[in-house]
Amino acid sequence: MQLDPKEVEEIAKTLYIRAVKLLPPDIKRGFERLMAKETDATGRAVLNTMVENIMVAEKRQNLLCQDTGIPIYNVVIGKNVEFDGTAMKEAIRRGCARATTENPLRSSVVHPLTRKNEQTSCGIGVPIINVDFDGRDETVEIEMIPKGSGSENGSFLQMLIPADGVKAIKRFVIDKVIECGGRVCPPTIVGVGIGGTSDLCMHIAKVAATRPLGTTCSDAEGAKIEAELSEAVNELGIGPQGLGGRSTSFRVHVEVAATHITMNPVAVNIQCHSARRANAVITPGGIDFK
Amino acid sequence: MTHHILETPVTEAQVRALKIGDTVTLEKTLFGVRDANLIAMFDRGRKTIFDMKGHAVVHTAPNVRKVPVTNQCPSGYEAMCVGTTTSQRMERFTRPLMEREGVRIIIGKGGMGQATLDAFRDIGGAYLAVVGGAAALQTTWIESIEEVDMDDLNPESIWRFRIKGFGPLLVTMDSHGGSTYEKIQGDAKSKRDAILASIGASE
Numbered sequence: 001m002q003l004d005p006k007e008v009e010e011i012a013k014t015l016y017i018r019a020v021k022l023l024p025p026d027i028k029r030g031f032e033r034l035m036a037k038e039t040d041a042t043g044r045a046v047l048n049t050m051v052e053n054i055m056v057a058e059k060r061q062n063l064l065c066q067d068t069g070i071p072i073y074n075v076v077i078g079k080n081v082e083f084d085g086t087a088m089k090e091a092i093r094r095g096c097a098r099a100t101t102e103n104p105l106r107s108s109v110v111h112p113l114t115r116k117n118e119q120t121s122c123g124i125g126v127p128i129i130n131v132d133f134d135g136r137d138e139t140v141e142i143e144m145i146p147k148g149s150g151s152e153n154g155s156f157l158q159m160l161i162p163a164d165g166v167k168a169i170k171r172f173v174i175d176k177v178i179e180c181g182g183r184v185c186p187p188t189i190v191g192v193g194i195g196g197t198s199d200l201c202m203h204i205a206k207v208a209a210t211r212p213l214g215t216t217c218s219d220a221e222g223a224k225i226e227a228e229l230s231e232a233v234n235e236l237g238i239g240p241q242g243l244g245g246r247s248t249s250f251r252v253h254v255e256v257a258a259t260h261i262t263m264n265p266v267a268v269n270i271q272c273h274s275a276r277r278a279n280a281v282i283t284p285g286g287i288d289f290k
Numbered sequence: 291m292t293h294h295i296l297e298t299p300v301t302e303a304q305v306r307a308l309k310i311g312d313t314v315t316l317e318k319t320l321f322g323v324r325d326a327n328l329i330a331m332f333d334r335g336r337k338t339i340f341d342m343k344g345h346a347v348v349h350t351a352p353n354v355r356k357v358p359v360t361n362q363c364p365s366g367y368e369a370m371c372v373g374t375t376t377s378q379r380m381e382r383f384t385r386p387l388m389e390r391e392g393v394r395i396i397i398g399k400g401g402m403g404q405a406t407l408d409a410f411r412d413i414g415g416a417y418l419a420v421v422g423g424a425a426a427l428q429t430t431w432i433e434s435i436e437e438v439d440m441d442d443l444n445p446e447s448i449w450r451f452r453i454k455g456f457g458p459l460l461v462t463m464d465s466h467g468g469s470t471y472e473k474i475q476g477d478a479k480s481k482r483d484a485i486l487a488s489i490g491a492s493e
Contacts, residue, residue: 167491272422
């Protein structure tokens with residue numbers, strides 16, 4: 001299969017617009033599960049407003065949230081795919097800019113020092129494009145994540161040491177969830193990275209925060225901590241929007257990576273309740289938007 | 291737990307009557323402010339053309355579309371999606387917004403800190419929580435964008451919205467020292483040690 005940059009550009013544009021308007025089904029089900037357990041009156045009222053907002057956005061074809069985020073594209077390339085990598089990345093960038101100027105969407109991206117907004121959602125290193133490979137035959141999957149800033153500002157890294165143990169990792173997560181309170185737009189998905197280098201630790205925390213609900217960490221020890229922390233954060237009483245209730249998080253997600261004998265890094269990256277993402281699977285048979 | 295319908299601008303007495311747990315629906319006029327325009331106003335000495343005395347501000351930068359100037363779109367902008375951003379970043383601007391511009395009500399999400407609570411007590415103000423991330427719904431409470439100031443900072447311009455039935459909003463910080471966030475945060479901290487013990491993570 002040959003990957004056509006023109007097609008990639010259109011897909012990159014469509015994915016950004018779909019992502020900001022349609023919440024994935026797993027997150028909608030997540031709201032139902034929280035609602036079934038929420039007993040706090042304010043918590044229930046806030047959850048109801050969020051669910052109403054999802055319906056209003058769909059009915060009016062409007063954005064779920066005004067924050068169009070930092071655009072992230074995750075590209076996974078399968079076997080027997082011919083592609084020009086540079087052309088593909090340029091095509092994604094053009095598609096991202098066109099979604100912004102043609103829809104139009106608010107450009108939320110600025111130069112970090114001059115704070116100049118190019119009004120294209122693009123800038124140095126943005127959109128973020130991650131490329132990976134897998135074993136699917138003649139298949140390319142592109143995922144678009146408009147990462148909201150309220151929750152992205154809830155990002156933390158601590159280079160713990162081996163003597164601190166797993167206990168300190170758990171404490172770090174609980175303390176950061178308390179510190180963030182309502183600022184990260186709960187109910188959240190708390191992404192936790194454990195291990196790696198500092199940059200890998202932060203990256204896998206983002207992978208965890210943006211993983212679909214219902215998936216578990218592929219590492220057995222990571223999955224154990226994931227289950228423990230998921231229960232624990234919802235005992236804090238922070239609740240939707242930090243206004244009280246059980247529903248502080250849909251789930252804590254953990255990703256792990258091997259680390260150095262001297263190191264014990266932990267990272268937290270939070271996803272808000274508007275946990276938006278959109279996917280497209282490209283095969284010789286066509287494009288399937290999910 | 292009283293419901294208040296307030297038409298802006300409001301008086302000091304009206305805003306001092308608000309208590310945490312009350313709900314508010316706002317009518318008439320609302321200003322949109324946030325990071326860049328507050329930095330411009332209070333760190334770089336820029337003056338706004340707007341008279342905000344007794345008014346409400348919401349922490350926002352909307353999605354808009356440029357359109358011809360009409361009665362419905364007097365600013366030449368159509369409001370597409372108007373939501374609310376995290377308020378905490380604007381903490382140090384609450385007092386100058388109230389002292390210099392006369393603002394009485396702040397609408398935001400996630401709450402603010404002690405400096406804001408002190409300003410509310412000293413000058414007479416309140417914080418009203420909107421549900422963050424519920425921007426599509428919030429947009430239905432906006433009638434139009436009437437006028438825009440500091441548009442070189444777009445989307446972080448200062449926006450004057452005409453609103454209708456903006457709410458219900460929850461009073462979560464008041465002029466009597468009440469803060470829902472402080473209470474919830476305190477409760478969470480008091481539960482922390484027991485929760486850590488339950489997952490084998492005590493200090």
